[in-house]
Amino acid sequence: MKFVDEAPIHVQAGKGGNGCLSFRREKFVEKGGPDGGDGGDGGSVYLVADQSLNTLVDYRYQPRYKAESGEPGRGRNCTGAKGEDLELKVPVGTTVIDTDTGETLGDLTEPGQRLMVAQGGWHGLGNTRYKSSTNRAPRQTTNGTPGEERTLKLELKVLADVGMLGLPNAGKSTFIRAVSAAKPKVANYPFTTLVPNLGVVQVERHRSFVIADIPGLIEGAAEGAGLGIRFLKHLTRCRVLLHLVDLAPFDGSDPVENARAIERELASFSPTLANRERWLVLNKTDLVPAAELDERCQAIVDALGWEGPVFRVAAIRKEGTDVLAGRLMDYLEERKEEEAANPELVEAELEAQRQMQREARERIEELREAHRAKRQADQDEGDDDDWDDDDHDVDIEYRH
Numbered sequence: 219m220k221f222v223d224e225a226p227i228h229v230q231a232g233k234g235g236n237g238c239l240s241f242r243r244e245k246f247v248e249k250g251g252p253d254g255g256d257g258g259d260g261g262s263v264y265l266v267a268d269q270s271l272n273t274l275v276d277y278r279y280q281p282r283y284k285a286e287s288g289e290p291g292r293g294r295n296c297t298g299a300k301g302e303d304l305e306l307k308v309p310v311g312t313t314v315i316d317t318d319t320g321e322t323l324g325d326l327t328e329p330g331q332r333l334m335v336a337q338g339g340w341h342g343l344g345n346t347r348y349k350s351s352t353n354r355a356p357r358q359t360t361n362g363t364p365g366e367e368r369t370l371k372l373e374l375k376v377l378a379d380v381g382m383l384g385l386p387n388a389g390k391s392t393f394i395r396a397v398s399a400a401k402p403k404v405a406n407y408p409f410t411t412l413v414p415n416l417g418v419v420q421v422e423r424h425r426s427f428v429i430a431d432i433p434g435l436i437e438g439a440a441e442g443a444g445l446g447i448r449f450l451k452h453l454t455r456c457r458v459l460l461h462l463v464d465l466a467p468f469d470g471s472d473p474v475e476n477a478r479a480i481e482r483e484l485a486s487f488s489p490t491l492a493n494r495e496r497w498l499v500l501n502k503t504d505l506v507p508a509a510e511l512d513e514r515c516q517a518i519v520d521a522l523g524w525e526g527p528v529f530r531v532a533a534i535r536k537e538g539t540d541v542l543a544g545r546l547m548d549y550l551e552e553r554k555e556e557e558a559a560n561p562e563l564v565e566a567e568l569e570a571q572r573q574m575q576r577e578a579r580e581r582i583e584e585l586r587e588a589h590r591a592k593r594q595a596d597q598d599e600g601d602d603d604d605w606d607d608d609d610h611d612v613d614i615e616y617r618h
Contacts, residue, residue, distance in 0.1 A: 223374040223452070225277035226317065230284040232260030232301035234339035234362025237347070238291035241355070252356055253295050254344030258288030260365040261301030263336035265314060265372075267326035268307040274372050277308075285336070288362060291344045301338060311377045311455070313575065317369040322572070327377060336366040373451070375575070376414050378430035379550050381456035383484065385476050386433075388462040389501040391415065393533040394431045397543050414452050421547040430456065450487050451582070454574035457553055458546065459496040465514060466505035474521040488577040490570060497527045499542065504532035 235257025242250040263285050283306060289298035314323040314335060324333040340363045348356035382390045398417025414433075420426040432449040453459060463477050477498075485492040500515050511530075519528055527545070531538035557563045 222273050222275040222278050223449075225274040225372045226281060226369065227277050227306075227372060228282045228367075228369050229263045229304075229306075229336045230282075230367045231262050231336035231338040231365025232285040232287035233364050234258070234260045234341045235288035235290040235298035236361045237342035237344040237359035238293060238296075238298075239345050239357060239359050240293035242294070251354065252345040252349050253293055254346055254359060255291035255293070255296045255298065256344050256347070257291045257341040257362045258298035258300040259341050260288045260338030260362065261285035261303045262334055262338040262365070263304045263306065265308050265312070265326060265333045265335055266305050267310045267312065267329055267331045269310055269329040271307060271309040273309065274312070274374055277306075277372060285338060285365065287365070288339070288341055290362075291342070295344070295346055298341070303338070305332075308372060309374050311375050313373040313375060315371040315373065315579075317371050322575075323370070335370060336368050339363040339365040373575075373579075375455055376416055376430050376452045377428065377455055378416060378452075379427040379457050380419075380429040380460060380546055381453035381458075382429065382431050382460045382462055383453070383480055383496075384462035385464065385467075385480065387468065388464045388476075389533045390431045390462055393460075393462065393499075393501065393531070393539065394429055396533045396536045396539045398429060414449055419543050419546075421543055425547055425551075427547060427550050450484075450491070451575065451578040453494075454488070454491060454571055454578060457495065457550060459494055460499050460542075461496050462499045462501050463518065465500050465502050465518075473518055477518070477522055487581050488574050490574045490577055494574075495526075497529065498522070498524050500528065500530045501533055503530050503537065504535055 237256055238254035240252070240254035242253045244250075263283060283304060285304040286301035288301045291298045308326060310326060310329055310331075312326045314326070314333060315321070316323055323335060326333055342360040342362040345356045345359050348358045350356075382393065384390050394415060394417045397419045415431040417429050417431070418426055419429055430452060432452055461477065461480060463473050465473055467473065467476065481492065498519070500518065503511055503515075506514055515528075515530060518524075529538060529542045529545075531542060533539060557567065
């Protein structure tokens, strides 16, 4: 399946049916009168969150949708049939944005949640509506109104409580395999992870959370290098981020510089996301001699000036992963209890998510504009590299 997390669509609600101009005329019936019925309302367009969907790929190839129009009224006071509403299924976690105004119309974060994105037109009135004691043969009717028409942008952001950050080969996919039933591809070459992977971590019965693994970031990611920048927006819904650092990089690089590179790219992409709750996870402890482990870990913490929680794990052996999962579960439950007791915290969290999504959207759009300008310059010089947004879509198996 092709993973697509953005799609522009055009929706148009149905037009309302026109009112009918009619008079009752029957043989052997002395008294007639107006009997024109009203038209039917136009169908509206709804987006419905569907738990069985993981991608917006269908909307990439079919971007235009129109609901059914209402039927006109008929004689004998018959009202026209209402147009059928059009329901478009989207994955849970889809944000809907009006392209023309930039307004966020809503977030579909619960299975079965419905959002009206285009209101159907209202019905017209038949001439029966205008009869009175002084106007016994009215010839007035009204036409139905047009339905709303909108150009929308659908953005899919995975719903996860915990998100993972790190360079390629930091061990993120190995970690998610260790703590959940998800089985993402693991290999010893960069960019093994091409799209976000979701895993459900069950700490105890009836105690679980969702963790997300996104493609690794590299130096220059905020300028468009690599794959990770395109998927960073999927972390904007996460309550806590795990920053995985490889203690023994196979290329001999410095773990401290690797961690700082991630921090710089995160801050360039979204300052609000960079200030999110973040825990440091020192991975691959099994590759460091036991006598040097404490000293090396402490040196990294001191060099980074890290003041938050620090954990040591060997994800491939599942060492330390259970402890970390338990701490994450406790933290998430504490946050939920605090928000249940204080509604202001809920609104603050939603506003923080909206701010992160705005920053992410602006940054990604800047990168696209830069790519378009570069492509135009290459075309002017006769060197067309045929760059297109679709080139970033890959055929994969999306697991969660």
